Amino acid sequence: AQSVTQLGSHVSVSEGALVLLRCNYSSSVPPYLFWYVQYPNQGLQLLLKYTSAATLVKGINGFEAEFKKSETSFHLTKPSAHMSDAAEYFCAVSKSGGSARQLTFGSGTQLTVLP
Amino acid sequence: DADVTQTPRNRITKTGKRIMLECSQTKGHDRMYWYRQDPGLGLRLIYYSFDVKDINKGEISDGYSVSRQAQAKFSLSLESAIPNQTALYFCATSGPTGDYGYTFGSGTRLTVV
Secondary structure (H helix, E strand, O other), X not given: OOEEEEEOOEEEEEOOOOEEEEEEEEOOOOEEEEEEEEOOOOOEEEEEEEOOOOOEEEOXXXXXXXXXXXXXXXXXEXXXXXXXXXXEEEEEEEEOOOOOOOOXXXXXXXXXXXX | OOOEEEEOOEEEEOOOOOEEEEEEEOOOOOEEEEEEEEOOOEEXXXXXXXXXXXEEEOOOOOOEEEEEXXXXXXXXXXXXXXXXXXXXXXXXXXXXXXXXXXXEOOOEEEEEO
């Protein structure tokens, strides 16, 4: 079974600083990996996805993530945090192949951006 | 209009009451899902449906039931609500393989008192 672990339930950064949100996955087969963002009182919005193409994936709002098979990681980064990035971020994994693909979510990381 | 619409947005109900949460989507997708979100636990899958005649239990289906009334409609019922079902509920839809991620509704905040 696949799973994801998000290290750090809360992360605080200063505006303009680097954002690094950590995600490690466990999967017995090559995974598909996703990052979602949830703004207050809203549903989840897809930030970016890795589906076995390029290992460095660029998403919306300046975010990117790198798939590292050797480290089983898919960390989310943004060079310079903006106040509008404050939200909860979820990493998710699904198995590649087959028709029964479902997402398994991590427990989430709340990002606070300090002025 | 939103791609995935959930109603109601907020609901307070009493223990033992039956309640239905509704979801409709305009993406034209066959696959629909119900998730529950609790603080610190992320999202957990309750039920999913790959088409109108295909309904499957997720990891936390006890105490819940679903109905797929049409390709675009997927409702979640709590037959006899209990306080630990207080949570934020999300409906989602995806394409045939889920490769392009899911589209989520805005959620229903349910409180059982």
